[in-house]
Amino acid sequence: MSSSLEYLLNRYADKTCTVEEKEELMRLLQESGNDEAVQQLIDKMLEERPETHVMSGKTAQAVLQAIFEAEETPVVKMKTTPVRRVSFGRIAAAASVLLLLTAGGWFLLNRMSKTPVTTAAVVNDVAPGGNKALLTLANGSTIVLENAANGVVAQEGNAEVVKLKNGQLMYKTAGGKPEGTSTDLTYNTLSTPKGGEYKIVLPDGSQVWLNAESSITYPTAFDARERKVQVTGEAYFEVAKLVTAKDKKRVPFLVDIKNRKTGGNIGQVQVLGTHFNINAYEDEKLVKTTLLEGKVKISQLAKNAKQExxxxxxxxxxxxxxxxxxxxxxxxxxxxxxxxxxxFHFEKADIQTVMRQISRWYDVEVVYKRDIEQDDPLFFEVKRNTNLSDVLKVLNLAGGAKFSIEDKKIIVQ
Known part of the structure; x- marks a missing residue:
């Protein structure tokens, strides 16, 4: 049994677990006969992964105190074994294994509570975001997509704009103009509000996922020379390969990164590959373009020269x-x-970074009622389809500040 636990614990810590392996790990962690084996393996992991899995003393102590005081704190729905007390040493070790704190650690927490894990009613709770977006057509008219029926929602030139059952938008073009034809392009804009996300399949087959409070502006039909779109906020791209019919040259795909408030051009991404993520929120200090597959070139127009x-x-x-x-x-x-x-996945993240993401996804305001500059970094992972109250329970157990909900505000104190 210990060999299976060790294998699964390491797979989880390395973030290579399959869904089935995670379920098996959770089952093994719940079995009462595995306490000693789990503690030995956690001790071993602490020795082997000191830089990745060590909290400061201040944070670890806050986590432990929160655990011991969590007599009736529901965190997530799960089946639990009869409640038993667990040694301080084991909980201390579990509190230091950051990734286990986000999953297996909750089993330790719940087994220490005097009451079974339940789902409690929370006043002023906030539901997670979902598929919400506004489509602005070439003529300026708008369609609230979450209220629109599935099927064709608009006709733009020779392209049908189709809302699919799985909550995404697709452009279906009938026929097409000959290569090299000069024509005025018409543009649509897909924008998500706070608490919204949406997926779109562009006219060339490229797929784009928009995070909350983001937008993409694109032509309803791409010409043969280049494909250019504009984004604000955060978007993940999987770009379709497109070549010219005449000489089989690749048609360039360009992404202009825009400032949502001013409309100014921040930079440009030239796609030489396929999969990449752009994070360009105005309230973040830096615009981050991250490449997962292929190759991209990023350009910034400085005062005196163009940087690439x-x-x-x-x-x-x-x-x-x-x-x-x-x-x-x-x-x-x-x-x-x-x-x-x-x-939501954070490692060594400051409170403000965490709160900015949560604010966008739950469409809430954040109010700080304490000095947070000296707080330890936060480490946690929780699903985005979780109600806000459960996310805040995780944060309250992570040490440092305390978080609560008042109307549509998160109070940090």
Whole structure:
């Protein structure tokens, strides 16, 4: 049994677990006969992964105190074994294994409580975001997509705009104009509000996922010379390969990164590959373009010269208003792609970074009633389809500040 636990614990910590393996790990963690084996393995992991899995003493102590005081704190729905007391040493070890704190650690927490895990009613709770977007057509008219019926929602030129059952938008073009035809392009804009996300299949077959409070502007039909779109906020792209009919040259795909408030051009991404993520929110210090597959070139127009960097998979370009264009060779891809994978995932994140994401997804205001500058970084992972109250329970157990809901506000104190 210990060999299976060790294998699954390491798979989970390395973030390579399949869904079936996670379920098996959770089952083994719940079995009462595995306490000693789990503690030994956690101790071993602490020795082998000191830099990744160590909390500061202040944070670990806050986590432990919260655990011991969590007599009736529901965190997530799950089946639990009869409640039993667990040694302080084991909980202390579990509190230090960051990734286990986000999953297996909850089993330890719940088994320490005097009451079974239940789902409690929370006053002023806020539901998670969902498929919400506004489509602005070429003539300026708008369609609220969550209220629109599935099927054809508009006709733009020779393209049908179709809302699919799975909550995404697709452009279906009948026929097409001959290559090289000069024509005025018409544009549509898909924009998500706070608490919204949406997927669109562009006229060339490229797929784009928009995070909350984001937008993409695009032609209803691409010409043969280039494909250019404009984005604000955060978007993940999987670009379709498109070549000219005449000489089989690849048709360029360009992304202009815009400032949502001013409309100014921040930079441009030239797509030489396929899969990449752009985070360009105005309230973030840097615009981050992260490449997962293929190759992209990022350009920034500085005062005196044009700066460019070319990314390889696993690299990230950092672009600031008052700083030079730089490259991060080893960004945390799991954190970058967490929103696309349906989770909040933070490692060594400050409270304000966490709150900005939560504010966008739940469409709430954040009010700080304490000095947070000296707080320890936060480490946690929770699904984005979770009610806000349960997310705040995780944060309250992560140590440091305390979080509560008042109307549509998160109070940090």
């Amino acid at each position: 960097v070319t990314l390889s998979p696993g690299e990230q370009a950092l672009l600031g208003t008052h700083s030079p264009l730089t490259t991060n060779r080893s960004p945390d891809i799991n954190q970058v792609m967490a929103w696309r994978n349906g989770v």
